[in-house]
Amino acid sequence: MKRTLLEMIIVVLFGTLVISSVVTGVFDEPKPGMFQTMGRPVRLMDLPDTMLIVPPLHNVKVGKITLNDQDFYLVLGQDGSGRDVITFDCNNNLNLTDDSSGNLLLSYEGRIVKLITNALVRYGTDVFPYYICILWNTENGSVVYFGLTRREGTLVVEGEVFHAAIAETDSDGVYNKENILLMVDLNRNGRFEEHEVSPRILQISGRFYEVDEVAKNGSSVVLRETEDKILTPVLGEKLIIPELSLTDMEGKPVDLGSDEWKLLYFEPLHRERSERTLTLLKELSQIKGFQRIVFLALPEEGCCQDSENTFFEQLKKIKGLQVVTLNMERALSVMEKLSLISPETFMIISPENKLIYRTPVAIITDQLIWKAVAVPLENPKMFLGSF
Amino acid sequence: MRIFLSLTVVLLIVTWGFGLMGGTDVLNAQAPFYDSKYPLFATLKDRGPLIDDPGCFVTFCWMHYWGDFRWYLEGKAEHYSSTGVPLSVTLSLSIKCVHPIFRYTLCSSSAAFSGLGQVSGSISCYPAGDAAECYKSCLCSN
Structure with missing residues (x-):
């Protein structure tokens, strides 16, 4: 009897432990509007490979877009007034004259004709709209498209409900954990901020969760607690700094969590910017407040080796500066773990590891193609003066 | 004697x-x-080399945003013997543009251009807007 009770307690405890390390998300009807995702080329034909009903256009070309293994046709051409137009078979009935309600926006930007539309994609017995943007370059005739769909819903973490959204980033109409973007409004301010959007790992209530399972149609997601950490840049909050084993150019270890004032600066090197970077780092080294300045550099591959060597030799002369060079393979993982932004990221970290400043990122969602733009520092003295 | x-x-x-x-x-x-x-x-x-060959060099590698969602990478490579004789050279160009914050791929492209003495080429990455972060690679081989 006692043994059975003990076994039950162990099972319940284990169950509680497992359940608390799992987070689920459920997402509703897809909506148009997302960051630009991966572009996919559209192969064009002079004649369709099946019977299509098309609107009366001149100089017609036909293309196909494949979403979740289903082909959707599009037709390019000029209408009676000579205007370039794109039409898309949203409902996939091979009739391109009955889709006007699905085509959201046809616009012209220079030589580009842009159509934002949707495809009714079948997932088993369900059908969901998948929003896309088609770009036709009328100068060279090339056509590409990319996905612009997000599904909004909720994420439940230990009984707490957060507004959330999911999007897929490789534009094939199939959600999988390698190609998604998860957004969670953690501070409940009604919008998604940079640290609330991630392709893989999110920090929620002090714990790290990694995407484990995603429904093919994006209707649900399962996250599991992970040991893997990424730096979550919230101003004024204590940072959990992931272990990275960084070493500087002289082979010395770089400790980003040391109890001193630290300035971290990340910059992918470009020949035309190297002089600015050098001047900036010299200026920063003059400030007595910083006990440690770390410069993470991503050199240009296959270019300008001599000028880079000269540049790094000059950097070595700057007192108190640790320089870490990253190759492309290493850089992407370091950038993810430290939430580094291109073209440049500044981070000022206090001795208690509180984030005092970080290059701000603006997420703009008032258009169907969202933008996330880092606001680079034009004049470093502006903020250093107040430090 | x-x-x-x-x-x-x-x-x-x-x-x-x-x-x-x-x-x-x-x-x-x-x-x-x-x-x-x-x-x-x-x-x-x-014991010396049969040909006095200093190897190839990438002499130009320039990436720029062209507008209309298009990024271009132009490169040039040279390969001559020390006596000025043109030698075979292949220039490999590749470009990849990622989302500047979340780092998923927006587009990628690569190509190789071969010739004697001097070779140049260009490739484009499409579609990626002006805010994209693009990485380039210009490598030459003999």
Whole structure:
């Protein structure tokens, strides 16, 4: 009897432990509007490979877009007034004259004709709209498209409900954990901020969760607690700094969590910017407040080796500066773990590891193609003066 | 008599040696790389490269945003012997544009251009807006 009770307690405890390390998300009807995702080329034909009903256009070309293994046709051409137009078979009935309600926006930007539309994609017995943007370059005739769909819903973490959204980033109409973007409004301010959007790992209530399972149609997601950490840049909050084993150019270890004032600066090197970077780092080294300045550099591959060597030799002369060079393979993982932004990221970290400043990122969602733009520092003295 | 013969032999060897030094100078400029005119030193010359080849160089590698969601990468590579003879060279260009914050791929493209002496080429990455973060690679091989 006692043994059975003990076994039950162990099972319940284990169950509680497992359940608390799992987070689920459920997402509703897809909506148009997302960051630009991966572009996919559209192969064009002079004649369709099946019977299509098309609107009366001149100089017609036909293309196909494949979403979740289903082909959707599009037709390019000029209408009676000579205007370039794109039409898309949203409902996939091979009739391109009955889709006007699905085509959201046809616009012209220079030589580009842009159509934002949707495809009714079948997932088993369900059908969901998948929003896309088609770009036709009328100068060279090339056509590409990319996905612009997000599904909004909720994420439940230990009984707490957060507004959330999911999007897929490789534009094939199939959600999988390698190609998604998860957004969670953690501070409940009604919008998604940079640290609330991630392709893989999110920090929620002090714990790290990694995407484990995603429904093919994006209707649900399962996250599991992970040991893997990424730096979550919230101003004024204590940072959990992931272990990275960084070493500087002289082979010395770089400790980003040391109890001193630290300035971290990340910059992918470009020949035309190297002089600015050098001047900036010299200026920063003059400030007595910083006990440690770390410069993470991503050199240009296959270019300008001599000028880079000269540049790094000059950097070595700057007192108190640790320089870490990253190759492309290493850089992407370091950038993810430290939430580094291109073209440049500044981070000022206090001795208690509180984030005092970080290059701000603006997420703009008032258009169907969202933008996330880092606001680079034009004049470093502006903020250093107040430090 | 024996002393006279020995001096003559020494003199001949020294004269032969000076002749070769002049030949070495010529060799560094335009002379054929195999020269068996002076068999004593031919062995030394055989240890050097058959062609004085400094290898190829990437002399130009420029990536820029063209507008209309298009990024361009232009490159140039050169491969000449030290005597100015054009040699075969392949320039490999690749470009990848990612989302600047979340780092998923927006577009990627690569191509190789081969030629003799000097070769140039350009590729584009489409579609990626002006806020995209693009990485380039210009590599040459002999």
